Amino acid sequence: MADTLADRRSLFRPVGNLVRGTLIGAVEVIPGVSGGTVALIVGVYATLIDAASHVVRGIVASTDVVRGRGLARSAAHFGAVRWGVVAPVLIGMVLAVIVGAQVLAPLVKAYPTETRAVFGGMIAASLLIPVRMLGREWTWRLGLLALVAAAGAFALTGLPTATMAEPPLVVVALAASVAVCALVLPGLSGAFLLLVFGLYETTLVALNERDLPYIAAFALGAVVGLSLFVNVLRVLLRRYHALMLAMMTGLMLGSLRALWPWQDEFGQASAPGADVGAITLLAAAGAAVVLLVVAMQAGVARGRRPA
Numbered sequence: 584m585a586d587t588l589a590d591r592r593s594l595f596r597p598v599g600n601l602v603r604g605t606l607i608g609a610v611e612v613i614p615g616v617s618g619g620t621v622a623l624i625v626g627v628y629a630t631l632i633d634a635a636s637h638v639v640r641g642i643v644a645s646t647d648v649v650r651g652r653g654l655a656r657s658a659a660h661f662g663a664v665r666w667g668v669v670a671p672v673l674i675g676m677v678l679a680v681i682v683g684a685q686v687l688a689p690l691v692k693a694y695p696t697e698t699r700a701v702f703g704g705m706i707a708a709s710l711l712i713p714v715r716m717l718g719r720e721w722t723w724r725l726g727l728l729a730l731v732a733a734a735g736a737f738a739l740t741g742l743p744t745a746t747m748a749e750p751p752l753v754v755v756a757l758a759a760s761v762a763v764c765a766l767v768l769p770g771l772s773g774a775f776l777l778l779v780f781g782l783y784e785t786t787l788v789a790l791n792e793r794d795l796p797y798i799a800a801f802a803l804g805a806v807v808g809l810s811l812f813v814n815v816l817r818v819l820l821r822r823y824h825a826l827m828l829a830m831m832t833g834l835m836l837g838s839l840r841a842l843w844p845w846q847d848e849f850g851q852a853s854a855p856g857a858d859v860g861a862i863t864l865l866a867a868a869g870a871a872v873v874l875l876v877v878a879m880q881a882g883v884a885r886g887r888r889p890a
Contacts, residue, residue, distance in 0.1 A: 597671045603627055604675025610876075611676070612683030612774055612787075613705065618676075619765065621876065627672055634664045639810045681790060688787035696844045700862045703842035704869030706775055706835060711877050713832040720825045728826065729833035736837025750782060752800035758782050759801040760808025779841050 603625040611618040622628035641660030691698045717725070750758075758780045765773035777783040789797035819827055843852045844862050855862070 597667070600627070600668050600671035601675040604672035605679045606675075607672070608676030608679030609683055611772075612680055612687055613702070613772075618773065627668060630665055630668050631672065634669045635809055636814060637661065637663045639814065642810065684787045684790040688784065688791050691784050691787065695846075696856075696858070696862065697865055699842050699846070700844040700865040701869035702775070702778065703839060703844065704866035704871075705873045706772070706839055706842060707866075708870035708873035708877070709772065710832060710835055711874070713828045713835070715877070717825060717828045717832075721829075725825055725829040729829045729836070732830045732833025733837035734833075736834045737840050738837075750785060752796060755782065755786075755797060755800040756804030756807070759804030760811070763805040763808045764812050775835075775838070779838050 603622075606625060607618045607621050607627075610621050619628060622631055637660045641657045644656035644660055687698075714721075758777060762773040762776040762780075765776060774783060777786055786797075786801065788794075789801070840852070844866070845853045845855055847853055
C-alpha cells in the first residue's frame, strides 16, 4: 500500500511542477504580478534561483575546455540542478507565456486605456510586497532613498515615448537582459519593465507572429542578463537587503506614471475622460488580484513558521 502511494506521488509530482510553472508563466505576462512572488508561493523560488546560479556557473566553467581542463566542473554544476523540478516548471512557464501572449496582445491593442488601468492597479497594489518585506527595517534614510528613486523613475517615464513597433534587435536584447532580472526579485514584474521600455505590446505581437529574429534577440538578451546579474543580485540582496528593497519600492512607485490610463500617442498624460468611473473600477479590480496574491503569500509564510 505504501509503495502504491509512493508511486502515485512520483507520477503526480511532474504534473504538479508543470502546473507551478504554468502559474508562474501566466503572471509573468501580466504587468504587476511578479513571477518571483508566485514562485515563492508555490514553493519553487529557491530551487529556480539555485538552478539559475548553477547553470550560469556551469556555462562559465565550460570555458575550461579551451584551456584544456575538460568539462568536469561544468558537468558538476549542471548535475547539481534539480532537473526533475526545473524542467517541468520551465515547460509550464513557456506554454503559459505563449498562450498568455495570444490572449493579451489583442486586448492591449484594442483597449489601451482599460488595460493600462488594470495594470496600473496591479502595480500600485504590488508596492505592498517590498514594503512588507522590509517591515520594521524602514528608516527615514531608506524612505528618502525610495523617494529619490521614485523621483528619478517618474522623470524618466515622463519622457515622450511610444510603443516601438520595429525596435532594433540590440534594444530588444538590452531590454530583455534587464527585464529577466525581475525573476530574481519577488515583487518586481518583468512585464512591467517591458511596459516602461515601450516593448510590452511589441513583444506580445512578436510571440504571436513567431517573429524568430525578435524572439532570438530577446532570448539571447535574457540569457546574458541572467548570466551577468543573477549572482550579482543575489549578493546585493544578501548584503544590502534593505537598501535594495527601498530602491525597488521607489522605482516601482515612480514608474506608475507610465501606466496613467489616459495618454496620447506619445505616452504623455492627458486629463481623465468621461469613463473615469469605469476606469477606476478596472484599476481596483487589478489591485484586488495582486492583493489576493499578497494574502496567499502571507498565508504561506505564516504556515512555514515554527510553532
